[in-house]
Amino acid sequence: MDHSKRTSDLVEFFKVLGEPNRLRIVGLLAQRAYTVEQLGAALGVGVSTVSHHLTRLAGAGLVSARSESYYNLYSLKTSALSDMAKTLLAQAQPVRPESEQELSDYDRKVLATFTTSDGRIKTFPMQERKFRVLLRHILPSFSHGVRYTEKRVNEILSKYNDDTARLRRWLVDFGYMAREGGGGKYWRVDEREASAG
Amino acid sequence: MDHSKRTSDLVEFFKVLGEPNRLRIVGLLAQRAYTVEQLGAALGVGVSTVSHHLTRLAGAGLVSARSESYYNLYSLKTSALSDMAKTLLAQAQPVRPESEQELSDYDRKVLATFTTSDGRIKTFPMQERKFRVLLRHILPSFSHGVRYTEKRVNEILSKYNDDTARLRRWLVDFGYMAREGGGGKYWRVDEREASAG
């Protein structure tokens, strides 16, 4: 079973459920199968409207129909709902900052040595190359084009190590962040400039 | 934490996510915080449009904002997504037929004695009163106003007991279902008529 979906499918799924009568239909079909006329009576709308809604629900894979004598009996495909729940839960776990995915073996090894499992920095390596790995590990917590107050910078850095003052100065010294003379504002420096520093 | 929601809140939640650019915003904010201008550049739309979308996302409890120097930094409230996932999973389990909720202590005791935990009928009681409890236990599987073929009736009854032929005749004899003379079609009888039978 594949829980991944194209973005357009996701949009369609939400759009289909984002209409009061369709959501009521889903609620009714969760209990038992209904005919089009029964649904119309329950909702207080015409059968053509119900038919329209059922078409959209079926298009999103939320309902299925079977024929029974005169009638078409519609029922809920509960698997569609549970699949979507799993997709939502996956989204709910924020992507681990850019790192992780594209890290070299070397970087991964350095991080394993000098950080805890939750990403905090245990000790600072002496070698500059390893040191920069740690600084780049921190960097994704800052957005490009945003001017941070010193207070806010410290708040963010405190997630990684208690010595926020030294971390802050190092980020500037190694060219990853810049500091404004007067106002005490900081911002993230463009990648190329930083690696040149 | 309360995972229940009013229906109108649910509709709003889905409606908010059922728009391509808003869903893209959620995807971006799942990775890090963004300013309004950054989002506008990423999506290729004007800032006023982004602001509008963020207002709706915030209204559904999906994003929060904090002020930083010039900027408002928006971030995703992942708890909203996981709460919704739980709500969806709850819906995915079909409600146990009308029973359960409104059963008398007597009915519950009878069902406990003569049915298995998954609702199948183990043996048939001799007393008519208890017997009717079992038949009413089956009844919610049939919709009002629908004419079922005998084949379909047997399919449904087979969920409760292998002796579908006897079950089917009993339902008719006790006045819960009616049978058409010629075509062999069955339908559920109105409650009041049935209890009079």
Place this chain on the structure above:
DNA sequence: CGACTATTTCTATAAGTATCGAAATACTTC
């Protein structure tokens, strides 16, 4: 306080769609 910046609010427009009633279709029954 005055200059400047990001964001929000306002206004108007265009696109999408929920709804109904009528006509067309599909299927059952006799």
Place this chain on the structure above:
DNA sequence: GAAGTATTTCGATACTTATAGAAATAGTCG
């Protein structure tokens, strides 16, 4: 095959809303 039933499709209308641009607001910096 003809009559009857449920459902779908079609056509028209009303309502919602995504969008951009301009004006108003809120905040920062010097």
